[in-house]
Amino acid sequence: MTDRRTFIRQSSLLTTAGLIASAVPFAGMAQNGNNLQEKPKEENSKWLDGSRLVISVSMQFESGGQPANAESPFPQNMKKGYKDLSATTWYEYGYKEGIPRMLDNWDKLGVKITSHMVGSAVLKNPALAKEIVDRGHEAAAHGMNWATQYTMSYNDEKKFIKEGVDAIKIITGFDAIGYNANWLRRGENTLKILQELGFLYHIDDLSRDEPFIQKVNGKDFVTVPYTLRCNDIQLIEGKNFSVDQFINQVKMEFDQLYEESEKRRRQMSISFHDRIGGTPQMVQAAMELFTYMKKHQGVNFKRKDEIARMALEDKTTIRD
Incomplete structure (x- = not known):
């Protein structure tokens, strides 16, 4: 069966051939059109390191950095002037139980992940933040706090991002x-x-299932696409999926991308949040899913910094 992109190329070539053939009598020229019958090049389906499908796992480290009365599973009906103590304990679970449990699970699976860290959460739980890095995972920036940065001025936003980066570095x-x-x-x-601050990539984009490069300030900058389809905060908290529904959705996503990866470079993204993905049943779900994925030939789990660097090095990476 012909894949869609090959079909489009072949259809385009046939159309061109037809136009040229019909134009010959008018032009009075003899052309055999042999070049039109050449088989189109196969798209580069392999990653630079030979992987068939790359899986990118995010572990959000946000708890402890949330604002007062932040969104939670509890009804949003707190009276003004009062603190939502129940919601606070929900977030505390993220750094007391969730991340430690996930870290042990990643070790069992032999998987390295990217942890997007809120600066104020890092400062509140420094030992845990350092442990994440010491166990071989990537620390990525996630702002200094939960402020709405798209409303900030240029200078305020730059300061906001840098403060978060500095907290992680310190x-x-x-x-x-x-x-x-x-x-x-x-x-x-x-x-x-x-x-300007020396970043290589961002993830705030849902437009592709593979990394791509664009020019920013005249230099190459990578997008490593994120996900809402395989995201615990969207599915478990947002849509109230059961663990079985979550497993089924993520597995079906994997199966489709693995099939496509035979002919196209594919990346799968999965996201876990400290107070959600670190619950006992979700850790079991990750174990079941990743064990299944690792049985497939050519599947590799990679940190996002590794993906970004590989995309920059690969001359066949898509450019927007």
Whole structure:
């Protein structure tokens, strides 16, 4: 069966051949059109390191950095002037139980992930932030707090991003080169600022299932696409999926992308949040899913900084 892109190329060639053939009597020229019958090049389906399908896992480190009375599973009906103590304990679970449990699970699976860290959460739980890096995972920036950065001025946003990066560097020693805005809502200046601050990539984009490069401030800048389809905060909290529904959705996503990866470069993104993905049943779900995925030939789990660097090095990476 012909894949869609090959079909489009072949259809285009046939149309061109027909136009040329019909134009011959008028032009009075003899052309055999042999060049039109050449088989189109196969698209580069392999990653630079030979992977068939790359899986990118995010672990959001946000708890402890949330504002007062932040969104939670509890009814949003707190009276003004009172603190939502129940919601506070929900967030505390993220750093007391969730991340430690996920870290042990990643070790069991032999998987390295990218942790998007809110600066104020890092400062509140420095030992945990450092442990994430010490266990071989990437620390990526996620703002200094949960502020709405797309409304900030250029200078205020730059300061906001830098403060978050500095917090990660001071506590973990890691130089963050990847960025994720709160709910992916970056502003018009965000990419320019990230490029100025030495970042290599951002993830606030849902438009592709593979990384791509664009020019920012005249330099190459990578987008490593994120996900809402395989995201615990969207599915478990947002849509009230059961664990079985979550497993089924993520598995079906994997199966389709793995099939496509035979002919196209594919990346799958999966996202876990500290207070959601670190619950016992979700850790079991991740174990079941990743064990299934790792049985497939050519599947590799990679940190997002690794994906970004590989995309920059590969001359066949898509450019927008």
